[in-house]
Amino acid sequence: MRFLYFLCLLSLPTAVVTDSHSLWFLVTYIEGETPFPAFSVVYMLDDITVGYYNSEAKICVPRGNTTNEDEEVDLISYYLNEYYPPIVERFIGLFKNKTKGPVVHQLLTVCELPDKDDVGQMITKIAFEGSTTDEMHFIDDTLTFQGMEKVTKLHLEMFRWFHAMAYKRGKLILEKYLKKRATQRKRRVKPRVRLIQKASDSGGVRVSCLATGFYPRHINLTLLRDGQPVSDHELTGGDLLPNGDGTYQMRKSQEIRAEERQKHKYSCSAKHLSLDNKLIVTLDFDHSEPYKSVIPSVLAVLALMLVFGAAAAVWKRRHTASEENVENKNTPK
Missing domain, CATH: 2.60.40.10 (Immunoglobulins)
Incomplete structure (x- = not known):
């Protein structure tokens, strides 16, 4: 089975001291006969699932929302209907495998918003059977490609255009979700x-x-x-x-x-x-302390066992002697 991973992160969180946020898109494309839609997407704000899309319904369905998100739904639905299927199919065509039967393809892209004067970037990774085989970096409108497969200049230009378009639209969508999901994203639970x-x-x-x-x-x-x-x-x-x-x-x-x-x-x-x-x-304690503290307890238990054992032996002797005296008295002379 072959895998392509897609993930879109905006303002990639790298440090706990910064309240950064990200927008994730996990796209799955299935070749072959299965009961599942051929094309589906789960998208998230940070780690909050905010919506789901598939090629049968052709519209995004919000998840866990308490606000009106019609504008966001329309933006993402248009984006996924118009741009993602042909792009994913192009990727699959470039990195075709010979596996028979249903094959699952996924696409993973990382988009990072600029912090102050830094330049934003997007990273796309392609994997085969769980191992990364190809990687693309988009920064300052320039795309670099590293991978096992050879690609043409035309394909590189297509990838560059796709990253530029996805970065621009992703930033707009993220800003809208940050406002409408403010209560959810501000949740804090102490470790x-x-x-x-x-x-x-x-x-x-x-x-x-x-x-x-x-x-x-x-x-x-x-x-x-x-x-x-x-x-x-x-x-x-x-x-x-x-x-x-x-x-x-x-x-x-x-x-x-x-x-x-x-x-x-x-x-x-x-x-x-x-x-x-x-x-x-x-x-912070002496490693030998547990053994020191156990010794008195063990000695106390042994002492109690000896006391109870001695008491039981004395009681048994007295009880036996008492029974013998009773028998002697009742025996006819």
Whole structure:
């Protein structure tokens, strides 16, 4: 199966300290006989689904809206009806595969709005069976192409025109949605941050910084050792994952030797739009303390077992002796 990915992001969010926003279009084109529409689109403001489109209805259907969005629906419907089907088919024609049966094609483009004096850009990625094979960058009205397939100058000019047109229209649509979906996009949920340590299969210790239940999705999560950030090449994880309630979670972990855990102080910091200040959680205790605290408890339990055991033995002897005395008295002489 072959995949082409399309995504349109405006003002691509890269830092938690900036309240940036994006407009996403995920376009799917299916070749072959299936019960699904041949062409469909899901489009989102940040991570809020704002509408759906397919080639059978030929009109956008708003999702989760409480305001009148007829103008936005008309703009996107016209855009998708007039421009997307021929462009997607051209892409598919250039990167045709030999797979038999139904084939799913998707297109992914990233559009970034300029910040102050910066120049805006759009990036399109093409993938085959989940792996990126081709990539296009559109910046300052210039398109560059890198990929496994050879394309003609005519095709490059067509791609440049498409990116210029999509960038202009996407910016207009995003500005309209930012006003009408203001309540949804301003939602804030604070993260719950924990610092966890547990024994690893290799005999060492895994220290993990976990943040969960936060919204929006942009967060700066850092694992610190003696107050200094642990370098990325020492860490595992770091992927942003969705929760079932619409919030997000992220985990960053480092595996260390047990003796190293006793030498360093670990902590976890989180920066998020819902927090007034940086949140810091510390894992700071003597690694041998748990064993020290367990010893008195174990001794106490053993002492109680000995006391109850001795009491039970005494009771049993007395009970046996009492029964023997009763038997002796009742036995005829």
